[in-house]
Amino acid sequence: MPKDEFDFDDPMELNGMALLSDEDTTEPMTECFIEEFMRLGYNHKQVLALFRNPHYVGMNMVLQNRGEEFVKENIREIFTRWGRPFDSNHCSCGKPHHSQIASEQAIPLDSTACDPMGAAIPELNL
Amino acid sequence: MSNVFNWQLGREMDYPFDAAFPDQQFAFIFNINRCIGCQSCTMACKSTWTFSKGQESMWWNNVETKPYGGYPHHWDVKTLDLLEQHNPGGQTWSTKPQDLKGPYGKFNGKTIFEAAKTNVSPEGAQKAMGYLPTDEEWAAPNRFEDNPTGSQKGAKGEYFKGGEALPQHKTWFFYLARICNHCTYPACLAACPRNAIYKRPEDGIVLIDQERCRGYRKCMEACPYKKSFYRATTRTSEKCIGCYPRVEGRDQQGGGVPMQTRCMAACIGQIRLQGLVQLNKDGTWKEDRYNPLYYLIHVAKVALPLYPQFGTEPNGFYIPPRWVPRPYLRQMFGPGVDAAVEKYSVPERELLAVLQLFGKDARICFRYEIKEGPKVFETEIRGKKFELYDDTVIGYAKDGTKIVETKVEETLHLRDAKHANSI
Numbered sequence: 001m002p003k004d005e006f007d008f009d010d011p012m013e014l015n016g017m018a019l020l021s022d023e024d025t026t027e028p029m030t031e032c033f034i035e036e037f038m039r040l041g042y043n044h045k046q047v048l049a050l051f052r053n054p055h056y057v058g059m060n061m062v063l064q065n066r067g068e069e070f071v072k073e074n075i076r077e078i079f080t081r082w083g084r085p086f087d088s089n090h091c092s093c094g095k096p097h098h099s100q101i102a103s104e105q106a107i108p109l110d111s112t113a114c115d116p117m118g119a120a121i122p123e124l125n126l
Numbered sequence: 127m128s129n130v131f132n133w134q135l136g137r138e139m140d141y142p143f144d145a146a147f148p149d150q151q152f153a154f155i156f157n158i159n160r161c162i163g164c165q166s167c168t169m170a171c172k173s174t175w176t177f178s179k180g181q182e183s184m185w186w187n188n189v190e191t192k193p194y195g196g197y198p199h200h201w202d203v204k205t206l207d208l209l210e211q212h213n214p215g216g217q218t219w220s221t222k223p224q225d226l227k228g229p230y231g232k233f234n235g236k237t238i239f240e241a242a243k244t245n246v247s248p249e250g251a252q253k254a255m256g257y258l259p260t261d262e263e264w265a266a267p268n269r270f271e272d273n274p275t276g277s278q279k280g281a282k283g284e285y286f287k288g289g290e291a292l293p294q295h296k297t298w299f300f301y302l303a304r305i306c307n308h309c310t311y312p313a314c315l316a317a318c319p320r321n322a323i324y325k326r327p328e329d330g331i332v333l334i335d336q337e338r339c340r341g342y343r344k345c346m347e348a349c350p351y352k353k354s355f356y357r358a359t360t361r362t363s364e365k366c367i368g369c370y371p372r373v374e375g376r377d378q379q380g381g382g383v384p385m386q387t388r389c390m391a392a393c394i395g396q397i398r399l400q401g402l403v404q405l406n407k408d409g410t411w412k413e414d415r416y417n418p419l420y421y422l423i424h425v426a427k428v429a430l431p432l433y434p435q436f437g438t439e440p441n442g443f444y445i446p447p448r449w450v451p452r453p454y455l456r457q458m459f460g461p462g463v464d465a466a467v468e469k470y471s472v473p474e475r476e477l478l479a480v481l482q483l484f485g486k487d488a489r490i491c492f493r494y495e496i497k498e499g500p501k502v503f504e505t506e507i508r509g510k511k512f513e514l515y516d517d518t519v520i521g522y523a524k525d526g527t528k529i530v531e532t533k534v535e536e537t538l539h540l541r542d543a544k545h546a547n548s549i
Binding site: 023024025026027028029031032036039040041042043056057058081082083 | 159160162163272297298299300396447448449450451481502503505507514536537538
């Protein structure tokens with residue numbers, strides 16, 4: 001059964017795992033996360049919110065390791081590639097267009113927002 | 127030993143019994159690209175089937191973080207290692223696809239049934255080569271996989287402190303959801319000295335007869351996926367029952383038509399699609415062009431079996447994660463990986479529509495049709511032409527009832543805050 005305390009001499013604790021490749025696959029991983037949620041109908045704000053949310057371990061890891069700029073740039077690129085409107089709240093033309101996230105300021109997202117549905121995120125005791 | 131045909135290996139292989147195929151086969155596809163490891167499936171299964179005494183460490187459905195985790199610990203690495211020991215360097219494929227009778231080419235290596243013949247112990251040769259995991263290996267699924275708990279005692283209503291001091295994954299990983307694969311050639315069934323395990327002729331679901339089972343655990347040793355579990359309170363083994371009352375259409379929610387299992391229906395990430403497929407007399411899949419599983423596995427070929435080289439012909443299929451290094455994926459899903467990832471990354475018109483069927487309705491979809499919609503976008507993705515059509519896909523239940531109608535460009539509906547938790 002799980003114990004409460006770590007015992008670093010216990011061979012069952014923290015198993016090392018040799019990887020077949022040390023290739024950094026953060027970029028295709030990020031691309032996949034964005035595309036999947038975009039296909040589910042999330043807009044760019046909601047996708048960015050997922051990356052900011054520490055409960056989405058994989059997505060949050062990308063943001064922590066590579067920074068928010070990297071994530072935003074990928075969102076811009078992938079939404080453009082798929083011809084998706086960048087901000088469904090502000091765009092009603094219904095046509096594919098590519099220019100709405102041309103600059104950093106174009107993601108008008110509150111810096112504390114990290115839940116795609118707008119709910120409060122419980123604070124992690126880190 | 128009999129000679130049976132395994133279409134996933136593209137060849138005949140040894141199996142302790144003659145081939146016998148059900149009228150229909152329970153099968154499923156998990157899209158790993160979408161799994162966020164929320165464990166809703168795990169809890170749906172646990173709260174339905176394994177909530178009783180003696181079943182505490184039994185998870186018929188589990189989600190593990192690859193390559194770091196496994197339930198039981200290192201289940202796949204250990205079996206792969208045993209096979210490598212018995213056939214050093216020989217676990218290879220000839221990758222010339224041959225349609226329904228060998229869509230991934232031909233496997234040249236040894237299956238667990240073939241390797242078992244030379245794995246002789248004082249008890250004699252095994253029926254299927256395997257090992258019995260220790261109690262510790264079963265005890266703590268997900269432990270240290272990606273949610274380190276820190277070094278303090280837990281307190282109600284508080285997260286653990288100190289988690290940041292533990293190592294984090296700095297590179298790739300993915301979530302692998304697993305249930306029993308209800309294999310066409312089950313190793314658990316082959317190994318049971320009591321003949322207590324059987325495959326239902328009506329849907330191919332593999333069950334353990336609790337009256338006959340005496341808990342020898344040979345099934346646990348033989349199953350390469352380690353999806354048979356020992357229950358000390360009854361001294362018998364238990365396993366996933368494929369939620370057969372639902373598959374039979376006996377869950378009143380379904381109105382009499384076959385329903386998907388609890389784990390499939392509970393998936394919030396819409397990564398799962400379960401169905402029943404028709405089989406030919408030789409065990410290959412009967413052409414059923416508009417069955418979504420047939421399409422995804424045999425036409426689009428984006429969904430692949432888990433460790434086909436084990437030789438049990440599992441009926442669980444996976445859309446492989448796009449970002450994971452290919453050598454790892456080829457070992458896990460066979461040589462079809464490269465084509466599958468390519469197809470999924472730049473999806474064709476029909477594929478985009480069929481992917482919309484995942485997780486839309488709890489009833490089993492037996493047939494789909496697509497109503498063509500307008501082209502909304504056209505571009506090039508990594509040098510390949512990509513066109514997006516807003517088609518409508520319609521899914522039908524066994525009795526022809528329409529169970530889902532949705533568009534490729536699906537609208538996201540947000541529930542307002544006042545009714546966030548209402549059903």
